[in-house]
Amino acid sequence: MSASDQRVSVREVADPEGMHELGIELGNVLRAGDLVILTGPLGAGKTTLTRGIGEGMQVRGPVQSPTFVLARTHPSLVSGPSLVHVDAYRLADAAELDDLDLDFDGAVVVAEWGAGLVETRDAWIEIVIERRRGADEAEEAAEPDWSEAPVESRTVTITMTGSRWAEETL
Known part of the structure; x- marks a missing residue:
């Protein structure tokens, strides 16, 4: 694929609700045959984004991490x-x-x-979710208090590859 076959969008997402809303937006434009690749560290918001995608697509839930089963299928509730x-x-x-x-x-x-x-797909979306890392992160990681963890914004880079995404607006 050439660079002309790719479109890149970068967004700042303030909180989990914003990540969910981005997922709904994506879910509204996805159709059969679409592939979305999510990359980011543990806790970045990949599953939260996917929950939003499921809501936007109107599929049966709940959408939760498929870590232990490798894959979960959520049928459409609206013939999609x-x-x-x-x-x-x-x-x-x-x-x-x-x-x-x-x-x-x-x-x-x-x-x-x-x-x-x-490698075997003609078109896909790759979404990379990055979170900021504070200067004191190493010290905080030693004894984290998850109940008081701050909500950190995320930088979300959406790369749409292939002719399927040439005209789509996200």
Whole structure:
């Protein structure tokens, strides 16, 4: 793919509610055959974004992390495509993803930790979620008090690759 086949959008997302809203926005434009690759550290908001996608697509929920089952399918409630939510963390390569026999053509596939698994697709969206790291993070990591963890904004970079995304506005 050439650079002209890619469109990049960068957004600042203030909080989990904003991440969910971004997901709803994405869910409203996704259609059968779309692949969304999510990248970001633990706790970045990948599953929160996917919950929003599911809400925007109007699929049966709840949408939750598929960590222990590798993939969950959420059927549409409105005759649209299903949402297949994949946790690719434990998959070694695209061949293992293929072994899951996912419906890439008839569903929307959202793959957390899926970078590097898109070689066989013509078009996809890659979303990289980054959070700021404070100067005192190493000290805080030693004894975290999760009940008082601050809500940190995220930088979300959305790269749309392929002709499917040439005209779409996000």
